[in-house]
Amino acid sequence: MKLLPYIAKRLLYSIFVLLGLSILIFTLSRVIPGDPARLALGPMAPQWAVDQLREKLHLNDPLPIQYIIWLTNALRGDLGESIVSKRPVIEDVITFFPASFELVIFSTIISIALSVLIGAMAGRRANSLFDNLVRVFSYIGISVPTFVWAILFLFFFGYIWKMLPTLGQLSTEFTRPPFITGMMSIDALIVGDLGAFIDHFKHMILPSVTMSISRIAQDAKILRAGMIENLKKDYITSATSFGVPESRITFKYLMKPSIIPMVSIMGMEISGSMGGSFIIETIFNWPGFGRYGMWAMLNKDLNAIIASVMIVGAFFALINIVVDIIIAYLDPRIRMVERSA
Amino acid sequence: MNETRFRFLNEERKRELVKNWRKFSSNPLSIVGLISVLIVLFLAIFAPWVAPYPQSWGRWVDFNNVLKPPSWTNWMGTDNFGRDIMSRIFFGFRYDLMMAAAILVMVVPLGTILGLIAGYFSGTFIDTIIMRVTDVFLAIPSLVLALAICSLLEPSLFNSMMAVSVLWWPWYSRLSYGIAISLKNEYFVQASELIGASTPHILFREILPNCLSPIFTKMTLDVGWVILIGASLAFVGLGAQEPIPALGNMVSAGTKYMPDYWWMTIFPAIAIAFTILGFNLLGDGIRDLLAVEEV
Numbered sequence: 001m002k003l004l005p006y007i008a009k010r011l012l013y014s015i016f017v018l019l020g021l022s023i024l025i026f027t028l029s030r031v032i033p034g035d036p037a038r039l040a041l042g043p044m045a046p047q048w049a050v051d052q053l054r055e056k057l058h059l060n061d062p063l064p065i066q067y068i069i070w071l072t073n074a075l076r077g078d079l080g081e082s083i084v085s086k087r088p089v090i091e092d093v094i095t096f097f098p099a100s101f102e103l104v105i106f107s108t109i110i111s112i113a114l115s116v117l118i119g120a121m122a123g124r125r126a127n128s129l130f131d132n133l134v135r136v137f138s139y140i141g142i143s144v145p146t147f148v149w150a151i152l153f154l155f156f157f158g159y160i161w162k163m164l165p166t167l168g169q170l171s172t173e174f175t176r177p178p179f180i181t182g183m184m185s186i187d188a189l190i191v192g193d194l195g196a197f198i199d200h201f202k203h204m205i206l207p208s209v210t211m212s213i214s215r216i217a218q219d220a221k222i223l224r225a226g227m228i229e230n231l232k233k234d235y236i237t238s239a240t241s242f243g244v245p246e247s248r249i250t251f252k253y254l255m256k257p258s259i260i261p262m263v264s265i266m267g268m269e270i271s272g273s274m275g276g277s278f279i280i281e282t283i284f285n286w287p288g289f290g291r292y293g294m295w296a297m298l299n300k301d302l303n304a305i306i307a308s309v310m311i312v313g314a315f316f317a318l319i320n321i322v323v324d325i326i327i328a329y330l331d332p333r334i335r336m337v338e339r340s341a
Numbered sequence: 342m343n344e345t346r347f348r349f350l351n352e353e354r355k356r357e358l359v360k361n362w363r364k365f366s367s368n369p370l371s372i373v374g375l376i377s378v379l380i381v382l383f384l385a386i387f388a389p390w391v392a393p394y395p396q397s398w399g400r401w402v403d404f405n406n407v408l409k410p411p412s413w414t415n416w417m418g419t420d421n422f423g424r425d426i427m428s429r430i431f432f433g434f435r436y437d438l439m440m441a442a443a444i445l446v447m448v449v450p451l452g453t454i455l456g457l458i459a460g461y462f463s464g465t466f467i468d469t470i471i472m473r474v475t476d477v478f479l480a481i482p483s484l485v486l487a488l489a490i491c492s493l494l495e496p497s498l499f500n501s502m503m504a505v506s507v508l509w510w511p512w513y514s515r516l517s518y519g520i521a522i523s524l525k526n527e528y529f530v531q532a533s534e535l536i537g538a539s540t541p542h543i544l545f546r547e548i549l550p551n552c553l554s555p556i557f558t559k560m561t562l563d564v565g566w567v568i569l570i571g572a573s574l575a576f577v578g579l580g581a582q583e584p585i586p587a588l589g590n591m592v593s594a595g596t597k598y599m600p601d602y603w604w605m606t607i608f609p610a611i612a613i614a615f616t617i618l619g620f621n622l623l624g625d626g627i628r629d630l631l632a633v634e635e636v
Contacts, residue, residue, distance in 0.1 A: 014480075016473075017473075017476050017477055017480045018480065020473065020474070020476070020477035020480070021477050021480050021481060024477060024478075025489060028489075028490060028493055029493055032493045032494060135370075139370070139618060139621060139622060140614070140618060142621060143565065143569075143614055143617040143618035143621050144613075144614040144617070144618075145569050145572055145573055145576075145613060145614070145617070146573075147572075147573060147576050147592070148592070148610040148613060148614060151592070151596060151599070151606055151607075151610060152607075152610070154599070155599065155600065155603060155606075155607075159599075159600040160600075271481075271482050272482050272484075274482065274485075275481075275482030275483075275484040275485040276482075276484065278484065278485060278488060278577075279484075279573060279576070279577060282577065283596075293485075293488075294488070294577060296492075297488055297489065297491075297492030297579065298492065298577070298578065298579075300492060300493070302493075305489050305492060305493065308485070308489070309481060309485060309486065309489045312481055312482065312485045313480050313481040316480060316481055316482065317480065
C-alpha cells in the first residue's frame with residue numbers, strides 16, 4: 001500500500017469518527033436537563049426573550065434537525081456564539097488556540113529532548129544506579145497528577161525560590177506584541193522585541209515543564225525498554241566487535257529501532273497534553289484554548305463546550321496521522337502494512 | 342484414598358502459590374506497591390476508627406483550630422474550618438477508592454462483553470457498529486471528554502462517576518476484541534462450534550477465560566488512572582463537592598490558601614500521588630507475574 005492513499009483513507013476515516021464524536025457531544029448537550037436558551041440568558045431574563053432565543057436557536061425542532069443545522073453551520077465555520085465572551089466561538093478559538101499550541105509544541109520539544117537523553121543513558125546502563133533512579137522517577141512522573149506538579153512548581157519555583165514567573169504570558173512592563181501568528185514567542189521575534197521574547201519564554205517554562213513531566217517519564221521508560229531489548233540483537237554485537245564507538249552505536253544503531261514505540265504513542269501524548277492544558281492553563285492563568293475551554297465548561301457555555309471538544313478531537317486525529325507518517329518514514333516494515341484503526 | 346488425593350492437590354496449589362509469590366516479590370517495586378495499596382485500603386476501610394478526629398470528615402467547624410500548621414495534635418495541620426487534614430485524607434481514600442471500584446464494576450463487564458461479541462463476529466455489521474462506536478470514544482483524550490460530560494451534568498461525585506464510566510468501557514472492549522479475534526480460529530473454539538455449543542457458551546466459557554489475566558491486570562492499573570481522572574475532575578470543581586473529602590477537592594480547596602497554608606494542599610496531593618503510585622506499581626507487578634504482554 002502506498003503512503004498517499006493510506007493517508008487519504010486515514011483522513012476519511014477520521015472525518016467519520018469526528019462526525020460520531022460531534023453526534024455524541026451534541027446529543028449530550030441537548031438531552032441534559034435545563035434549557036440552553038435559559039442558560040444563555042440567565043435566570044433573570046423574561047420568558048418572551050427565552051422563547052425568542054429558542055426560536056432563533058432552533059431549539060423547538062426535533063433533535064436530528066437541530067444537529068443537521070448545527071453541522072451545516074459548523075462546516076461553514078460558524079460554531080455559534082459563546083455565552084461568556086459574547087463573541088462567535090470560532091473567533092475565540094482563533095484567538096486562544098495558538099497560545100496553547102505554542103505551549104504544547106514547547107513541551108513536546110522538552111520532553112523529546114529529555115526523554116531521549118535519560119532513556120538512552122538508562123537503557124545503555126541497565127540496572128546501574130542511574131537506571132534505577134530513572135525507573136523510580138518514571139513511576140513517580142506517571143503517577144503524580146499534573147495538577148499536583150503544577151501546584152508544587154508554583155509553590156517552590158514561584159513562591160519559595162522566586163526563580164520564575166508563574167502566572168500569565170508576559171510581565172506587565174512589556175507591551176504585548178501584535179497578534180500575527182498568535183504564538184507570542186514567534187510574534188515577539190517577528191517584531192524584533194527581544195526583551196518581550198525572553199520574558200515570555202520565562203513564563204512558558206513552568207507550564208510546559210508541568211505538561212511534559214508525565215510524558216518524559218513515559219517516553220524514557222519505553223525507550224529504555226526498547227534499548228535493552230535491542231541491545232541483545234546480533235547487529236549490535238557485530239557492530240561492537242568491529243570496534244564502532246559506543247556513542248555511535250547508541251545514537252545511530254540502537255536509537256532508531258528503539259525510538260519507534262516511543263514515537264507511536266507520541267500522537268496520543270501530544271493530544272493528551274492538549275487535554276492536560278485545560279487544567280494546566282487554568283492553574284497558570286495561561287490565556288490559551290485550554291483555559292478558554294475550562295472557562296466555558298464551568299459556565300455551561302454549550303456552544304463553546306461542543307466546539308472545544310470537537311477541536312481537541314480534530315487535533316487528535318491530525319496529530320495521529322502526522323505521527324503515522326513519521327513512523328512510516330522511520331520503519332520501512334510498517335510502511336506497507338495497514339495499521340489497524 | 343480420597344483424602345490423600347485432596348492433600349496432594351492442596352500441596353500442589355500451595356507450591357504454585359509459593360512460586361508465584363517468589364516471582365512477584367523478586368521485584369522490590371511490586372512489594373512497595375502492594376504495601377502502599379494495603380495501607381490505603383486499610384485506612385479507607387477503617388477510617389472512622391483510625392482517624393484521630395473522625396468528625397472532621399463532613400460539615401464540622403472548629404474556629405479555635407482554624408488553619409493550624411502541622412503539630413503533634415494535628416499531624417498534617419487543619420483546614421480553613423478547623424478540620425483535621427489527616428482524618429479528612431483517610432476518609433478521602435474512601436471516596437476515591439469507592440469511585441474507582443464503582444466505575445470499574447460498571448465498565449469492565451460492559452466493555453469486555455461488547456468486545457467479545459465484536460471480536461467473535463468480526464467482519465459482520467455487529468463488529469462494525471461496536472468497534473466504530475468504540476473509536477468515537479477513543480477519538481479524544483479522556484480527560485477532555487470527562488470534563489465536557491461533567492460540565493453538562495450538575496457537578497457531583499455521582500455524575501463524575503457516570504462521566505468516567507461512559508468513556509472508560511471502550512478500553513476494555515478494545516482489549517477483549519483483540520483477544521477474541523486472535524482466538525476465534527483456534528481449534529478449541531472451532532471444536533466447540535462443531536459439537537454445537539451455543540454462542541454464549543463459546544463467548545463466556547471458551548474465550549472469556551483467556552481474557553481474564555489481561556483484564557485483571559488492566560483493572561489494577563486502571564484503579565490508579567480512574568483515581569487520577571476523578572481527582573482532576575474534583576480539582577477543577579466538576580467532581581465531588583464540599584463537604585465530601587475527596588482528595589481532589591481537598592487539593593483545590595487548599596490552593597486558595599496556597600503559599601502560607603501549604604499543608605492544606607500538599608498533604609492531600611501527596612496522598613493522591615501515593616495511592617496512584619501504589620496501584621501502578623502493584624499493577625506492573627501483576628502484569629509481570631501473569632506474563633501479560635500488553636494492556
